[in-house]
Amino acid sequence: MKPQLRFSIASIAFALLVLSCAAQEVATQKGPTVRLAPPALTSITQGKSMPVELQFRVENGFHINSNQPSEKYLIPTALTLDPPTDLVVGGTTYPPGKEAAFAFAPDEKLSVYTGDFTVTTNVRAMTSVLPGKYEIRGRLKYQACDNAQCYPPKTLPIQFEVKVVKPTVIKKNPAQSPHEHPPTSQ
Amino acid sequence: MKRDPVIILIVAMMVSLMLVFALNVVRRPPKKTTAIQTKNGEAPDFTLQSLDGKTIKLSDFRGKAVVLNFWATWCEPCKVEMPWFVEFQKQYGSDGLQFLGVAMDDASPKEISGFATDMGVNYPILLGKEAVGDEYGGVQFLPETFYIDRDGKLVDRAFGLRGRGEIETNIKKILGLNPATTKTSQLTQ
Numbered sequence: 001m002k003p004q005l006r007f008s009i010a011s012i013a014f015a016l017l018v019l020s021c022a023a024q025e026v027a028t029q030k031g032p033t034v035r036l037a038p039p040a041l042t043s044i045t046q047g048k049s050m051p052v053e054l055q056f057r058v059e060n061g062f063h064i065n066s067n068q069p070s071e072k073y074l075i076p077t078a079l080t081l082d083p084p085t086d087l088v089v090g091g092t093t094y095p096p097g098k099e100a101a102f103a104f105a106p107d108e109k110l111s112v113y114t115g116d117f118t119v120t121t122n123v124r125a126m127t128s129v130l131p132g133k134y135e136i137r138g139r140l141k142y143q144a145c146d147n148a149q150c151y152p153p154k155t156l157p158i159q160f161e162v163k164v165v166k167p168t169v170i171k172k173n174p175a176q177s178p179h180e181h182p183p184t185s186q
Numbered sequence: 187m188k189r190d191p192v193i194i195l196i197v198a199m200m201v202s203l204m205l206v207f208a209l210n211v212v213r214r215p216p217k218k219t220t221a222i223q224t225k226n227g228e229a230p231d232f233t234l235q236s237l238d239g240k241t242i243k244l245s246d247f248r249g250k251a252v253v254l255n256f257w258a259t260w261c262e263p264c265k266v267e268m269p270w271f272v273e274f275q276k277q278y279g280s281d282g283l284q285f286l287g288v289a290m291d292d293a294s295p296k297e298i299s300g301f302a303t304d305m306g307v308n309y310p311i312l313l314g315k316e317a318v319g320d321e322y323g324g325v326q327f328l329p330e331t332f333y334i335d336r337d338g339k340l341v342d343r344a345f346g347l348r349g350r351g352e353i354e355t356n357i358k359k360i361l362g363l364n365p366a367t368t369k370t371s372q373l374t375q
Contacts, residue, residue: 031326073259073293073301104263104347143260148346149327150261153292 031151032062032144039160042123045167046131049088049124052162054079056117056140063112064142066097070111074143075153079119081138086129087162089136091122103147125164133163229254229332229340230321234288234312237299242286242312245338250284251360252334256314256325258291259301263347264329268305270350274357275309281361282336285309288318290325335360 037055044050058064065074081089095118097111123136138158144151229252231245244252255271257264268287275285289298289311302311319325322332333342333356342356358365 071262073297074262075260102262104266108262110262145262148263149329150258150263151327152258152290153260 031154032064032146033059034064034140034142034144034154034156035059036140036156036158041133041161041163043163043165044123044125045165046125046129047127047167049122050162051120052123052160054119054121054158054160056113056119056156058114058117058144060115062144062146063100063102063110063114064144066111066113067094068097068111070097070099070109074110075141077113077140077142079121079138079140079158081121081136081158083123083136084134086126087134087136087164088124088126089121090124093120095119102145123162125162129164131164131166133161135159135161227339229334229338230318231338232318232321234315234318237295237302237311237313240310242310244286244334247284247286248338249336250282251336251357251362253283253285253357253360254288254322254332254334255285256288256290256319256322256328256330258289258328259293259298260291261328265305267329267331267347267350267353268307270353272306272308274354278357278361281363283357283361287311288314290314290319290328333357333360336362 035057037057039052039054042050042052064077067076067078069076077094079092079094081092083089095113097113099109100112100114101107101109119140136159140156140158141153142156143153229244231243233241233243236242244254253271253274255264255267257268271285271287275283287302287307287309291298291314293301295313298311298313322330327346329344329347331344331348331353332340333344335341341360344352344356355365
């Protein structure tokens with residue numbers, strides 16, 4: 001057998017092995033998942049606040065309660081963030097839940113998130129914070145169900161970065177005087 | 187001896203793959219067993235506190251057919267079947283049926299009690315423990331219902347919400363009643 005052919009066969013065998021391992025890994029994952037899409041880097045000016053959008057995806061076939069569930073016993077989806085010193089988070093906005101009925105209770109509508117949903121939180125950089133990148137960590141608590149069963153509450157670790165920048169200084173052209181000069185009489 | 191570079195490459199790739207796989211296995215938390223640890227087909231015995239402070243053992247109900255239901259206040263499908271359980275308890279209680287609800291909940295006993303009262307539950311609610319759940323296969327989702335006959339043998343199990351008819355069939359099975367027999371009752375279909 002030619003070395004090139006052997007190399008090709010070996011490469012295919014290796015790829016198949018990797019794929020089978022990956023498939024096994026996926027197959028052993030139990031229960032529903034909610035994932036966070038990698039958040040875009042948000043720049044925040046010292047002393048200002050900026051909204052940060054966190055985009056989540058609920059695994060197909062599952063739903064999680066919205067932040068305002070329709071019943072008091074249901075566990076709301078809630079984001080908790082632990083910002084570093086000199087960064088303040090607040091004003092978290094959750095999307096309204098979709099009113100949906102499920103096979104287990106067709107006459108009852110629940111307020112849920114399915115598919116993609118976005119939670120927005122405001123991050124404020126104090127004037128004292130030094131410019132640079134800062135990591136904000138936190139967690140999303142959710143409780144998922146499918147059409148026939150519910151899974152215990154889960155916590156998804158959250159991690160994203162923000163970039164604190166200095167305020168932009170608008171330089172004034174010294175040649176242009178801000179003061180209006182009355183026309184000189186000739 | 188001349189070594190074939192392709193063979194060396196294959197061996198290196200296999201070794202690295204096995205290393206990655208082994209690391210992954212080591213890193214992964216131990217999985218809860220999904221097999222129920224039964225002795226001679228008997229339902230695992232347990233001792234739990236009920237909402238009214240009593241200590242209840244499963245084996246205390248030997249001689250009765252037991253429907254053991256794991257549930258939680260946050261579980262909507264559990265809420266759907268609870269009124270059926272209440273009615274079946276009324277209907278078949280005199281035949282020796284006993285429902286037991288095990289709340290696998292982080293809610294306080296007061297909240298669980300409030301929920302059970304709202305649902306009109308007429309059977310004991312026990313405060314669940316993870317160890318008991320593990321004995322019954324891990325209880326990875328809710329509801330999970332186990333049907334235990336008068337001799338304490340585990341006859342059937344149901345994962346997730348099942349139809350009312352299927353629940354009644356299982357009840358008749360553990361009571362030793364003819365599945366074809368219909369017991370006229372005040373049940374609303």
